[in-house]
Amino acid sequence: MSWVSAETQERFRRNLSLQVGLAMLVALALLILLAPLFTHLDTSEVNFDRALLPPSGNNWFGTDDLGRDVFARVVAAAGIDLQIAVICVFVPFVIGSAVGLVSGYVGGMTDVMLMRIVDVLWAFPFYVLVIAIVGSLGPSLLNMYMAFTLVAWISFARIVRGEVLLVKRMEYVQAAQVLGYSQARIILRHVLPNVIAPAIVFMMADVVLTILAVTALGFLGLGIQPPTPEWGVMISEGRNFIVDGWWGSLFPGLAIVYVGVTFAFLGDGLDDFLRPKQ
Amino acid sequence: MIVSSPLLQVADLVTRFGAVTAVDNVSFDIRPGEIFGLVGESGCGKSATCRSLIRLFGGASAEIAGGSILFQGSDLAQLDSRAMEDVRGNRIAMIFQDPMTALNPTMRIGEQIAEGVRRHRGLKGEAARREVITLLESVGVTSAASRLAAYPHEFSGGMRQRVLIAIALACRPRLLIADEPTTALDVTIQDQILKLILRLRDETGLAVLMVTHDLGVVAQTCDRVAVMYAGRIVERGDTRQIFSRPAHPYTRALLDALPAHTGRGTRLKPLGGEPPDLSAPPPGCRFHPRCDFATAVCRAAEPSLQPIETGHDTACLRAGELGL
Numbered sequence: 001m002s003w004v005s006a007e008t009q010e011r012f013r014r015n016l017s018l019q020v021g022l023a024m025l026v027a028l029a030l031l032i033l034l035a036p037l038f039t040h041l042d043t044s045e046v047n048f049d050r051a052l053l054p055p056s057g058n059n060w061f062g063t064d065d066l067g068r069d070v071f072a073r074v075v076a077a078a079g080i081d082l083q084i085a086v087i088c089v090f091v092p093f094v095i096g097s098a099v100g101l102v103s104g105y106v107g108g109m110t111d112v113m114l115m116r117i118v119d120v121l122w123a124f125p126f127y128v129l130v131i132a133i134v135g136s137l138g139p140s141l142l143n144m145y146m147a148f149t150l151v152a153w154i155s156f157a158r159i160v161r162g163e164v165l166l167v168k169r170m171e172y173v174q175a176a177q178v179l180g181y182s183q184a185r186i187i188l189r190h191v192l193p194n195v196i197a198p199a200i201v202f203m204m205a206d207v208v209l210t211i212l213a214v215t216a217l218g219f220l221g222l223g224i225q226p227p228t229p230e231w232g233v234m235i236s237e238g239r240n241f242i243v244d245g246w247w248g249s250l251f252p253g254l255a256i257v258y259v260g261v262t263f264a265f266l267g268d269g270l271d272d273f274l275r276p277k278q
Numbered sequence: 279m280i281v282s283s284p285l286l287q288v289a290d291l292v293t294r295f296g297a298v299t300a301v302d303n304v305s306f307d308i309r310p311g312e313i314f315g316l317v318g319e320s321g322c323g324k325s326a327t328c329r330s331l332i333r334l335f336g337g338a339s340a341e342i343a344g345g346s347i348l349f350q351g352s353d354l355a356q357l358d359s360r361a362m363e364d365v366r367g368n369r370i371a372m373i374f375q376d377p378m379t380a381l382n383p384t385m386r387i388g389e390q391i392a393e394g395v396r397r398h399r400g401l402k403g404e405a406a407r408r409e410v411i412t413l414l415e416s417v418g419v420t421s422a423a424s425r426l427a428a429y430p431h432e433f434s435g436g437m438r439q440r441v442l443i444a445i446a447l448a449c450r451p452r453l454l455i456a457d458e459p460t461t462a463l464d465v466t467i468q469d470q471i472l473k474l475i476l477r478l479r480d481e482t483g484l485a486v487l488m489v490t491h492d493l494g495v496v497a498q499t500c501d502r503v504a505v506m507y508a509g510r511i512v513e514r515g516d517t518r519q520i521f522s523r524p525a526h527p528y529t530r531a532l533l534d535a536l537p538a539h540t541g542r543g544t545r546l547k548p549l550g551g552e553p554p555d556l557s558a559p560p561p562g563c564r565f566h567p568r569c570d571f572a573t574a575v576c577r578a579a580e581p582s583l584q585p586i587e588t589g590h591d592t593a594c595l596r597a598g599e600l601g602l
Contacts (some may be wrong), residue, residue, distance in 0.1 A: 005427075171380035174336050179394050179445065180367030189393075193384035 007202045011273060018269025024262040035075045044068065044187060044227050052245040062247035064238060070247055074255050079225065081231055082259070085210045086143070088148035095149065096156025097196065102156065104164025104195075105187055114189050115161070130213060131222060139222045145152065148210065155250060156199050163195035168195075197274035204267030205247035208260045215256060231256055284348075285310045285485050286331075291355075293323075293330045293340055298556045300326035303345070305583075308453065313479060313486040315500035315517065316529035317493065317532070319492035323509040324489045330355075331487070332366050350452065368398050372445035375458040378437035381430035388426025392447050396571050398449035406596055413444040418474060443474065445462045447482075455487045459585040460495060472499050493536050497521060502589075505529050508554050508564040511583060515590030525592035526599070529571045563595060571600055 012018065047067035056063040061070035104112040121129070133147035167173060168191065176186045211231075218224030220234025226233055231252040239249025284307035293301035300323045308314045316324045329335050330342055331354065347354040354365065357552065374380040382390060391410045395401050401409050405424070409548055416420035417440040430438060446454055456475065460468040476485055476499055496503050496517060505528065506512040513526040524530045534547040551568035554560050563581050566572040576595055583591040587599070594600070 169336065171374045171376060172382045174334060175372070175374060175380050175442070175445070177334050177384075178332055178366050178372040179397070179449070180365070181393070181397060182363075189385070190382050194382065251294045
C-alpha cells in the first residue's frame with residue numbers, strides 16, 4: 001500500500017464507520033457474486049408442493065406461495081436492486097455536480113436560470129414526479145433510470161453549487177485566476193476537488209433513498225416486473241400470506257435494512273474521511 | 279538614484295464598485311527592480327488598486343471607469359480578457375494576504391508549483407520537477423525534493439507564504455503584487471519573508487508593489503511609497519522623504535502613531551475618527567474632518583497632488599505653510 005500515504009492509512013484505521021460500511025458492502029458483494037455456490041436452487045422454479053415452507057436447512061429463508069426459494073430470490077434481487085440504485089444515483093450525481101459547478105462558478109444569469117429549473121423540480125414531491133414519469137412512459141428498467149435521473153440530479157446540483165459559492169471566494173481560486181490558468185482548469189483542478197466531498201457523502205444517503213424508492217415502485221407494480229426477483233415486489237407478493245408465511249416479506253425487508261445500514265455507515269465514514277484538512 | 283523608464287505607469291485610475299468609487303484618480307509609477315509601497319488604512323482603496331491592475335475583483339462587480347495602466351507598452355485597462363489572461367501570472371504575479379487559504383488544500387505542493395511551471399514555461403516531466411525544486415530552494419524551503427508530495431496543511435504559515443512566492447515566481451514575472459504579504463504572519467516570520475522579497479528583487483530585478491498598512495514594513499523594504507486615504511493618493515515620494523519630512527497631516531498622524539518613529543518617552547498619538555464613507559465622501563479635502571489643521575478652505579476646495587520637493591508630492595492645500 002505504498003501508493004497510499006501513511007497519514008491516509010492512519011485516517012482509515014481510526015475511521016470505524018468507514019471500515020464497518022466497507023466490510024458490510026464487501027460481504028454483500030461476495031454474497032451476490034458467490035450466490036451460485038451457496039444456493040443450488042432456482043429463483044423462478046415454481047413448485048406448488050413446496051409452497052410456503054418455513055425456513056429450514058434446505059430453504060434458509062423458506063419458500064413463497066409459489067414454492068420458490070426466498071433466499072435465492074433475496075440474493076438475486078440484491079444484485080438487481082443495487083445495480084438500479086447505483087445507476088439511479090451515479091448518473092444524477094454526475095449531471096447534478098456538473099450543473100452545480102457551472103451554475104456556482106459562472107454565476108449571473110446562467111446561475112439564475114439553472115437554479116430556477118432546480119426550484120421547479122424541487123417543488124414537486126419526489127415520488128409523485130417519479131410515479132408520474134414512470135406511469136406515463138410505462139414500467140420498464142430504462143424508464144425508471146430516466147425518471148430517477150430527471151428528478152434526482154437537483155439535490156446534487158444544489159449541494160455542489162453551495163460549496164462552489166464558498167470555495168470560489170477562497171484565495172487559492174483567485175490565486176489560480178491571477179496565475180492566468182484557463183477557466184476549465186480552475187474549475188476541474190481547483191474547485192471540483194474541494195467541493196465534491198459533500199456530494200459524495202450525500203450519494204451514500206441517496207443510494208438508500210433510491211433503493212427505498214425502487215422497492216416502493218416495485219411494491220406498487222411500477223418498477224421491476226415479476227417474475228424478476230426484486231425486494232419491493234417480493235414484499236408486495238408476500239404481504240398476502242403474511243400470517244402463514246411471514247418469511248416471504250420479512251427477509252426482503254431485512255435485506256433493505258441491511259443495505260440501508262451499510263450505506264449509512266459508508267456515508268458517515270466518508271464524511272470524516274473526505275473532510276478537507278486544514 | 280538611477281532613473282530608468284517605468285515598468286508600470288498608472289495614470290488617473292478610477293475604479294468603481296457600484297456607486298462607490300474605491301479608487302479615485304490614482305497615479306503612480308513603478309520602475310524595474312523597485313519596491314513601491316502602497317500604504318493606508320483598511321478600506322482606503324489600496325487592495326482595490328492592485329485588483330484593478332490585474333482586473334480581478336474576486337467576484338465583486340467592479341469596473342475600471344477611467345485612466346490607464348501602462349505596462350510594458352500596453353494599456354492593461356484596455357486589453358481584452360484573453361490578452362489579460364496572458365499577462366496575469368506570466369508577467370504580473372500576485373501573492374496574497376492569507377497563506378492559509380491561498381493554497382489549494384487538495385493538491386500537493388509540488389503539483390501546485392508545477393502547474394504554473396508547465397503553463398507558463400512549457401516545461402514537462404522531469405524538467406518541470408527540477409525547476410520546482412530549484413524554485414522551492416530559491417525561496418528558502420530546505421530539503422525541497424522531499425517536500426513535493428506534502429499537502430498545504432502539513433506546512434506552517436511562513437512556509438506556505440514561501441510556497442506562494444515560489445508559485446508566483448514560477449513564470450518569472452516582471453512585477454510582483456504583494457497584497458499584505460506578511461499581515462497574517464508572526465513577527466519573526468514576517469521579517470524572513472520581507473528579507474526574501476528583498477533578496478529576490480536584488481537577484482532577479484523584479485519590481486514589487488507592496489501593499490500594506492504597516493509602516494514598519496514600508497521602512498524595511500520600500501524605495502518609494504504612496505499614502506492612500508479614502509480612495510486617493512494623498513502623498514507620494516521616496517520612503518526616506520516620507521518618513522523624515524511628511525508633508526500631509528494624514529501621513530504625519532500615521533507616523534505619530536508608530537512606536538518606532540516617536541522618540542522614547544513621547545506619547546503615541548492615535549488618530550481620532552473614522553475613515554469616511556466612500557459612497558458619500560466629505561466635500562473638499564477628504565481628510566478635513568479628522569485633520570488638526572483643517573481650515574474653511576479645506577472644507578471647500580479639493581486638493582490635488584503638488585510637488586513640494588523633487589520626487590515628493592502631496593495633496594494638502596496648506597502643505598507650504600504647515601511645516602510638519
